[in-house]
Amino acid sequence: MIEMKELRKAYTTGKVEFEALKGIDLSIKHSEMVAVVGPSGSGKSTLMNIIGCLDVPTSGEYRLEDDPVNEMTSNQLADIRNKKIGFVFQAFNLLPYATAYENIEVPLLFARVSGKKRRERVNELLARVGLADKAGNKPTEMSGGEMQRTAIARSLANDPDLILADEPTGNLDSKSGGEIVKIFHELWSAGKTVIIITHDMNIAEQAQRIIRLKDGLVEGNGNLA
Amino acid sequence: MVPLLSLKQFFNDMRRQKLRTLMTTFGIFWGTCAIVLLFAFGKGITEAQLKSQRGLGENIAIFWPGITSKEFKGLPKGRRIRFTEDDIAMIKARATTVSRISPEYSRWSVTIKHGKNTYNQQVIGIWPEFGEMRNIIPDVGSRFINDLDIAGRRRVIFIGDRLKEDLFGSEPAVGETILLDGVPFTVIGVMKEKKQDSSYSGRDNRKGFIPSSTFKTMYSARRLNDFVVQCKPELTMKQTKDEIYGILGGRYKFDPTDTEALSVWDTTEGFAFLKTFFMAFSAFLVGIGVATLITGGIGVTNIMNVVLEERTKEIGIKMALGARKSMILSQFVVETLMITAVGGLSGFLFAYLIVSIFPYLNLDEFIGVPMIDTSIGLLAVVLIGIVGFTAGIFPARRAANLQPVQALKLF
Numbered sequence: 001m002i003e004m005k006e007l008r009k010a011y012t013t014g015k016v017e018f019e020a021l022k023g024i025d026l027s028i029k030h031s032e033m034v035a036v037v038g039p040s041g042s043g044k045s046t047l048m049n050i051i052g053c054l055d056v057p058t059s060g061e062y063r064l065e066d067d068p069v070n071e072m073t074s075n076q077l078a079d080i081r082n083k084k085i086g087f088v089f090q091a092f093n094l095l096p097y098a099t100a101y102e103n104i105e106v107p108l109l110f111a112r113v114s115g116k117k118r119r120e121r122v123n124e125l126l127a128r129v130g131l132a133d134k135a136g137n138k139p140t141e142m143s144g145g146e147m148q149r150t151a152i153a154r155s156l157a158n159d160p161d162l163i164l165a166d167e168p169t170g171n172l173d174s175k176s177g178g179e180i181v182k183i184f185h186e187l188w189s190a191g192k193t194v195i196i197i198t199h200d201m202n203i204a205e206q207a208q209r210i211i212r213l214k215d216g217l218v219e220g221n222g223n224l225a
Numbered sequence: 226m227v228p229l230l231s232l233k234q235f236f237n238d239m240r241r242q243k244l245r246t247l248m249t250t251f252g253i254f255w256g257t258c259a260i261v262l263l264f265a266f267g268k269g270i271t272e273a274q275l276k277s278q279r280g281l282g283e284n285i286a287i288f289w290p291g292i293t294s295k296e297f298k299g300l301p302k303g304r305r306i307r308f309t310e311d312d313i314a315m316i317k318a319r320a321t322t323v324s325r326i327s328p329e330y331s332r333w334s335v336t337i338k339h340g341k342n343t344y345n346q347q348v349i350g351i352w353p354e355f356g357e358m359r360n361i362i363p364d365v366g367s368r369f370i371n372d373l374d375i376a377g378r379r380r381v382i383f384i385g386d387r388l389k390e391d392l393f394g395s396e397p398a399v400g401e402t403i404l405l406d407g408v409p410f411t412v413i414g415v416m417k418e419k420k421q422d423s424s425y426s427g428r429d430n431r432k433g434f435i436p437s438s439t440f441k442t443m444y445s446a447r448r449l450n451d452f453v454v455q456c457k458p459e460l461t462m463k464q465t466k467d468e469i470y471g472i473l474g475g476r477y478k479f480d481p482t483d484t485e486a487l488s489v490w491d492t493t494e495g496f497a498f499l500k501t502f503f504m505a506f507s508a509f510l511v512g513i514g515v516a517t518l519i520t521g522g523i524g525v526t527n528i529m530n531v532v533l534e535e536r537t538k539e540i541g542i543k544m545a546l547g548a549r550k551s552m553i554l555s556q557f558v559v560e561t562l563m564i565t566a567v568g569g570l571s572g573f574l575f576a577y578l579i580v581s582i583f584p585y586l587n588l589d590e591f592i593g594v595p596m597i598d599t600s601i602g603l604l605a606v607v608l609i610g611i612v613g614f615t616a617g618i619f620p621a622r623r624a625a626n627l628q629p630v631q632a633l634k635l636f
Contacts, residue, residue: 054545054630075549081629082547093542093633096535110547154546 001162001193002028002051007060009046020046022216023060028195030161033188035204036197038213044197045166047213051195052087052164053077064162082110086155090167092147094139100126100150101135107157125153129183145176152183163187165196169203181206246564249525253568253609254575256521260514260605261576265595267510271503273593277420281492282359282455284324286462287425288469289451289488297480306477306486307448310437313352316454316472322465324457327355330440331426331450337433338404339392346388347426348405348433349450350440356383358455360419361429366399367414374413374436381439383414385430408443410435425451425490462493518605522612530620540624541632550625557621561614569606576602 009021020043028034038044049055050062053069062069064080072080081087094103104125108118126132129149139147148168155163165184169177181203188194196207204210212220290307293300313328320326330350337344355361356369363369364386374381382403389398389412398412421428440446456465466489467481474481540553580595624632 049630052545054633055628075551078544078547078549080547081545087545089633093538093545095539095542106543107546110543110549110552158547 001030001032001065002026003061003063003066005061007047007050007062008058009043009050009055010058020216021050021057024216024218026211026218026221028193031188031191031193032209033184033194033207034196035207035210036195036213037199037201037204037210038219042213043216044213048164048166048195048197051162052085053081054087078110082107083158084160084162086152086157086160086163088148088151088155088163088165088168090170092139092144092151092171094147094150094154096139099136099138100131100142100146100153103139103150104154104157107154111158113158121157125156128156129153143176144172145179148172148176148180149183152180156187161193163192163194165194167197167199169198169200177203249564249613250568250571252521252524253565253606253613254572256517256524256609257569257572257602257605258576259517259521261573261597261602262579262595263510263514263517264601265576265580265597266593267507268598269593269595271506271593272596273420274499274503276593277423281421281423282453283496284458284462284493285358285453285455286466286489286491286493287451287453289490290448291486291488293479293483294485295480295483297474297478297483300478304479306473306479308452308473308477309447309449310441312473312476313449313452315476316469319472320465320468322456322460322468323454325354325358325455326452327352327358328437328449328452329355330437330444330446332440332444332446335433336404336406337388337392339401342392344388344391346431346433348382348435348440349426350435350437350446352437354455355434355453358453359429361434362417362419363414364417366397367416369414370434370436375438378438378442379436380408380410381413381435382410383416383434384412385416385428385432386418387428387430388433389415391431405433405435405443423492423495456493462491466491514601514605518608518612521609522616525609525613526616530616536621537624537632540621541627541629541634544625544629544632553625554618554622557618558614561617562610565606565610565613569610573602573606 004024004026007021007024007026008019010017010019012018022043024043024047026047036044036047046055050057051064053064057070064084069077069080095106098106101122104122105118108121113121123132123135126135129152131146131149131153134142134146134150137146139150142150148171152168163184168184169180172180177200184194184196185206194207196203198204210220210222211218288308290305293302293304293306296302310328313326316323317326328351331347332349333347334345335348337346337348351370352375353369353371356363361369361383363383367383369383370381373379382405384392384398392398392403393401398415401412402409403412404410416429418430421430454465454469456462470481470483470487473479473487474483477486479486543553544550577597580597583595
């Protein structure tokens, strides 16, 4: 599903150039559940953003389902983000002025799903993450766990094959975090490809495979199971 | 169709961000309203001034007797130059630059009596042209002095509207008989009310106007008090003045360049001044208008900038969820256009409302009746719109051109 060769990403801040990724070779298959671990500044988030088409690499090759992402137009990338990838952020990134229902609806609106189907889909997703009774709540009226579940439901809106989660439990207590991890597990069981960035080895050990990053390079890449 | 992000999303966003939408709309509302009102009142004042200036008459000059200040053909200076009705007839026959001319005999403090009402007012003897030159318009059912009145030395009188009120109150005056120094005259007309802010012998609204021939007979008058001339519209008063100096100079033997031989009030000079003044006034208004626009524009820009932080993150989130750049931009475009349209339109309507109720405040004597100039209103809306649009679209465009992750992390 994901193929990366010699992938590099450099940031320039003022005159200082910082290389976050220094040549990543990586391959992730369909229906895998992978955890990405590593210390702060090791390039985990940068890698995740590039996998999620939120950012572009400076050099190297990235193929998503055999399509070269480097050569895609911004519209093609937008469509991929909309339909093929579901992204869950540490900071939730919900629209603050919109209700849970409306937040989940956004990707469906971009995909031009018609009104009735949209309604059905949003309600189905709300039920799936256990928030059917919170549909009308705004982010400020929800707990962290509820916000993250809303974000997961949103990431699933267009039924993407690939779920990316960047420290999804980082802002949550252990109980809420446990519920979130459980949902990812279920998604993986249902055949989705799941990639989770985490600090928490307990979570990482629930994945099939752990990819360790250090200083912008893959340090370890081993199967657990 | 434009890749317009669904209307639902659009209205949701607008509704949710009430404060932002309201503030921006208000900025545009206020800017438009201020500019439209500014120009409406400016135009009202200008028109009121020009109109009352015209109350005296357009393109006219008044000539009084003078005293020569130059020796001419052996004659000493200091001679008094006066003129008669015959001179006026001669000017009328010979002058090519004059479009209308009328002599003016004048007598102050004529006793005018109707029933028990007695007033002392000015009565003047004139030709029919006098009325047209001086913008004296007969009210409904009235007429001014005509050529038959002159020829027949009729004892008829045309009266100013205030004099009519003094003598008759609300009763009709035309056809009634009034006494002028004991001599009966028939009222043939009443002046229609007019605005007049300059005069040379009192306002027209309390005067009595009688045929020059009647005046001459009744008071045994020979010398004119003055005469009034209107130059041809395509010519300047200077040409007319020169010609009249030439004609009268030949008859009374004075140097045609001796400006003091006749005393002249050329009202076109005042009119020219007034026009220049109001041109400067308009320029001033344009200046204030531009300043208001800039202020309004800065206000709108400010609001747009304040929300930029929130917006950039919002754009980042939407892009992460699969919004295309064009969707994001078109949302901003439509949003800004709608805010501009609503703000501009309501500002315009509010200004219109104020202008509509203004006449009921009875202040028009001082500052005239404000008049809305639609094209200026539209221009204001368009200009503020462009400012708001620029202020809204450029940050949005910059944000939409970022990679989603940058937009998410920028703030």
